[in-house]
Amino acid sequence: MPETNIGFPASVMAPTITRQQKAAIIVQLLKTEGGELSLTDMTEEMQQALTLQMGAMRSVTRETVAAVVDEFIAELDGIGLSFIGGLEGALNTLDGSIDPQMAERLRREGGVKRGGDPWERVMGLEAERLLPVLEQESVEVAAVMLSKLSVSKAAELLGLLPGERARRITYAVSQTSGVTPDAVQRIGQSLATQLDSVPLLAFTDGPIERVGAILNFSPAKTRDDVLAGLDEEDETFANLVRKAIFTFANIPARIDPRDVPKITRGVDQAVLVTALAAASAVGFEESTEFILGNISKRMAEGMRDEIKELGKVKEADGEDAMSAVVAEIRELEASGEVFFVAAEEDE
CATH class of the missing domain: 1.10.220.30 (Flagellar motor switch protein FliG, alpha-alpha superhelical domain)
Structure with a gap:
């Protein structure tokens, strides 16, 4: 007496069973043979339908299994290239290769989660x-x-x-x-x-940080003129920009004394001497003394002698030298080797 398919009508064979039943057979076969199988990329509805179908089935004849496997292999052999998931699949495939703002716009317009x-x-x-x-x-x-x-x-x-x-x-x-x-x-x-759904922004930093970063490396006269103009337009914004600015004058208030040797090691000594001499000439003596007071005594004495020998520094040269010291501090801060001391709030 021939074997019957328990769970299917006796007359049901591979060509007439549903695709859902065929999928259940393939999944059960792979799991029985110890194959690695992940179905989490399927929708929740598809996973639920597959689970219910497998729960409704009992046993299947060897002939039916063989026919389903042959059909499955034939379909795989006929596929040259597969594009998965419609717009969502395309966006996931191209993630990192196309403009992120455009991708997010397509995602929103297409209603793709x-x-x-x-x-x-x-x-x-x-x-x-x-x-x-x-x-x-x-x-x-x-x-x-x-x-x-x-x-x-x-x-x-x-x-x-x-x-x-x-x-x-x-x-x-x-x-x-x-x-x-x-x-x-x-x-x-x-x-x-x-x-x-939060829109992508063109700038990663806010306007305060961007203006502050620009003014950090602007000549002192330009910086003062811009801040004076901002005071007239928007005093609150101007004050926030002042707090975001870090210049040579801010060194004593924002730098930990223990970090000074690390900073001076990264600046050419001739540039550092020029910066210290220029700072003293424009009223930043506190910054000069702060730096000299937190390096070795012998090095500080040598620099004081070089400052005296250097004499008066050209304004442009002094600005460039102080900017080089500030740039080194900014680079160390960005890499996490130096941390700014929190600026005190205005009273």
Whole structure:
């Protein structure tokens, strides 16, 4: 008596079973043979349909399995090149190879959501991007997000929040034990969509930082004229720019004395001597003494002698030398080798 397909009508053979049933057979066969298989790139609906189909099936004849496998292999052999996922797949494939602003615009216009685990995207963002979520969302949502983040990032974000808000969110974390995985996934998807919708900016730095950086390397007269003009147009903006500026005159207030030897090592001694001589001549004696007072006594004495021998420095040469010292400090600060002392707030 021939073997029948348990779970299928006796007359059903490979050519007449559904594609969903064929997919279940292939997946079951691969898992039985110990093959590596990830289905997470499939939509949730497809994963659910496959799971229900596999749950509804019992056994299949060897002939049916062989026919399904032969058909599957034939289809694979006939594929020369596969483009996966429509617009979303194209954007994911070209990620990093096309203009990110254009890609984001296409994503928004096409209504395409980013694929993959939404929490991976959320957890990969810097604290500054995530802080508004903790400030504006409900404490319950904030508590779920905080629970998903790394301990170090969660601690960093708590430190940026007002005390009362931080305490409320921290207490809400203790109430998250009953949250279902489905709810956590939905919250993650909602947050990822919200964060993805933030428009890309043409400039990574704000206007205050950009103006401050430009004025850092401008001649003192130009800098003073610009700041005077800003005072007339927008005094608040002008004051914020002043705080963003770091010039030779700011060295005593913003540099840790222990970092001075590190700074002087990166500047040619002739340039440093010129900068110190020029600084004293334009009223920055405090900066000159700060630097000389925080290097070795013998080196400081040698530089004082060189400053005397150098005499009066041309204004342009002095500006260039002081700018070179500031540029070295900026470079060390950007690489994390030097940290600016926080500027004191105006009284």
